[in-house]
Amino acid sequence: MRMRKKAHLEERMERQSARLIERPEEHRGRWRELLDGCEEVRLELGCGKGRFTVETAKAEPEVLFVAVERVADAMVMAMERAQELGLENVRFIDADARGVTDWFAPGEVNRVYLNFSDPWPSNRQAKRRLTHPDFLRLYAAVLAPGGEIHFKTDNRDLFEWSLFQFPKAGYTLRDVTRDLHANGVNGVMTDYEEKFYSEGKPICRCVAVKGDTLSARLTLVRPGPEHKGRFLEYRQAFLDAGEVCGPLPGLDFAGDGEARSADGAAGTDTVAVKGDTFIALDRAGKMVGVVHIRRAALEPVGGHIDLAVRPDRRRRGYGVELLGLALAWCKDHLGLEAARLDCYDDNAAAGRTILHYKAELTDKVADGEGRQVRRYRVTV
Ligand SMILES: C[S@@+](CC[C@H](N)C(=O)[O-])C[C@H]1O[C@@H](n2cnc3c(N)ncnc32)[C@H](O)[C@@H]1O
Numbered sequence: 591m592r593m594r595k596k597a598h599l600e601e602r603m604e605r606q607s608a609r610l611i612e613r614p615e616e617h618r619g620r621w622r623e624l625l626d627g628c629e630e631v632r633l634e635l636g637c638g639k640g641r642f643t644v645e646t647a648k649a650e651p652e653v654l655f656v657a658v659e660r661v662a663d664a665m666v667m668a669m670e671r672a673q674e675l676g677l678e679n680v681r682f683i684d685a686d687a688r689g690v691t692d693w694f695a696p697g698e699v700n701r702v703y704l705n706f707s708d709p710w711p712s713n714r715q716a717k718r719r720l721t722h723p724d725f726l727r728l729y730a731a732v733l734a735p736g737g738e739i740h741f742k743t744d745n746r747d748l749f750e751w752s753l754f755q756f757p758k759a760g761y762t763l764r765d766v767t768r769d770l771h772a773n774g775v776n777g778v779m780t781d782y783e784e785k786f787y788s789e790g791k792p793i794c795r796c797v798a799v800k801g802d803t804l805s806a807r808l809t810l811v812r813p814g815p816e817h818k819g820r821f822l823e824y825r826q827a828f829l830d831a832g833e834v835c836g837p838l839p840g841l842d843f844a845g846d847g848e849a850r851s852a853d854g855a856a857g858t859d860t861v862a863v864k865g866d867t868f869i870a871l872d873r874a875g876k877m878v879g880v881v882h883i884r885r886a887a888l889e890p891v892g893g894h895i896d897l898a899v900r901p902d903r904r905r906r907g908y909g910v911e912l913l914g915l916a917l918a919w920c921k922d923h924l925g926l927e928a929a930r931l932d933c934y935d936d937n938a939a940a941g942r943t944i945l946h947y948k949a950e951l952t953d954k955v956a957d958g959e960g961r962q963v964r965r966y967r968v969t970v
Pocket residue numbers: 635636637638639640658659660661664685686687688705706707708720780781782783
């Protein structure tokens with residue numbers, strides 16, 4: 591019986607091969623090429639039988655919808671619905687949503703829909719919730735600046751818990767409601783939603799925006815004499831925290847805070863590798879961090895990128911944002927496909943920052959003082 595069902599499923603899946611993306615990683619950074627005039631890329635994670643994706647895609651033909659579902663029996667129905675309507679702008683991935691950063695490049699996605707995600711009520715299973723901070727950080731890595739998560743659920747406990755998780759993961763909440771359809775049907779319904787609505791159950795909905803806290807807060811600029819006052823204030827933040835500031839190639843923190851031209855500086859590198867140093871200014875013009883990008887990886891330890899965030903601005907996602915800007919620069923100006931990033935084995939915070947991106951631990955080596963260093967290959 592099971593075999594027959596499976597064989598039948600495979601046939602149905604094969605008939606939908608035009609919309610099924612078997613190797614989504616091959617489209618990373620190129621999803622827009624699948625739809626002429628594509629204006630946005632949106633994901634529905636856990637699409638089930640797909641009513642929401644299909645109806646929304648029909649209404650917005652200029653948007654490419656990618657629906658992810660790990661249960662093929664449900665997803666095949668979604669695909670058949672898309673075929674019936676002849677939709678060109680829908681694709682499906684039959685896999686666990688945990689793979690999003692393998693499939694999408696940083697900033698490639700404009701919106702993520704989480705509709706009636708499984709609540710996993712026991713604390714032991716909290717990590718499986720699609721609104722768990724681990725998942726929210728994965729979405730942040732692929733969302734464009736200002737990108738949004740639209741979350742709907744009938745489960746009040748999951749909703750209230752999730753409302754706490756979004757800000758922790760760096761999102762700003764808006765349009766929070768605990769009765770979306772109080773004044774009649776509001777927006778496209780999902781299969782589950784229609785059932786709950788007909789039972790009179792209130793539907794909770796919120797929008798979580800990546801933007802104010804995770805991206806577009808920082809601007810990279812080449813340091814110049816006009817930044818001297820900001821350097822000194824930045825350096826003082828390290829002194830106040832009892833930390834040593836820098837030095838980084840191109841920034842003379844040891845002296846009077848005067849900036850030298852970063853271009854071509856070898857600075858403190860043991861092997862001369864040309865690089866570019868940028869300071870990161872926030873919207874108020876305050877210096878938040880520094881990043882040095884080498885034109886070739888420093889061997890055996892050092893890699894392509896060094897970065898620092900001032901002590902009084904840590905734990906706010908600035909390191910992740912700064913690294914994202916540096917990786918984008920590596921891609922745009924150095925033509926790299928992957929950068930090497932190194933961090934000390936015992937520097938858990940640096941390791942977490944790197945793992946926000948598509949990073950593969952390649953090996954561990956000892957530095958000149960015998961400290962273990964992790965070396966990562968990070969796709970840009
Ligand atoms: C309760 S159903 C909701 C389906 C649909 N969104 C709706 O509202 O009608 C949740 C769906 O999410 C899928 N799902 C849960 N966790 C997932 C994950 N980590 N990756 C992919 N799909 C997942 C489940 O297989 C299930 O089909």
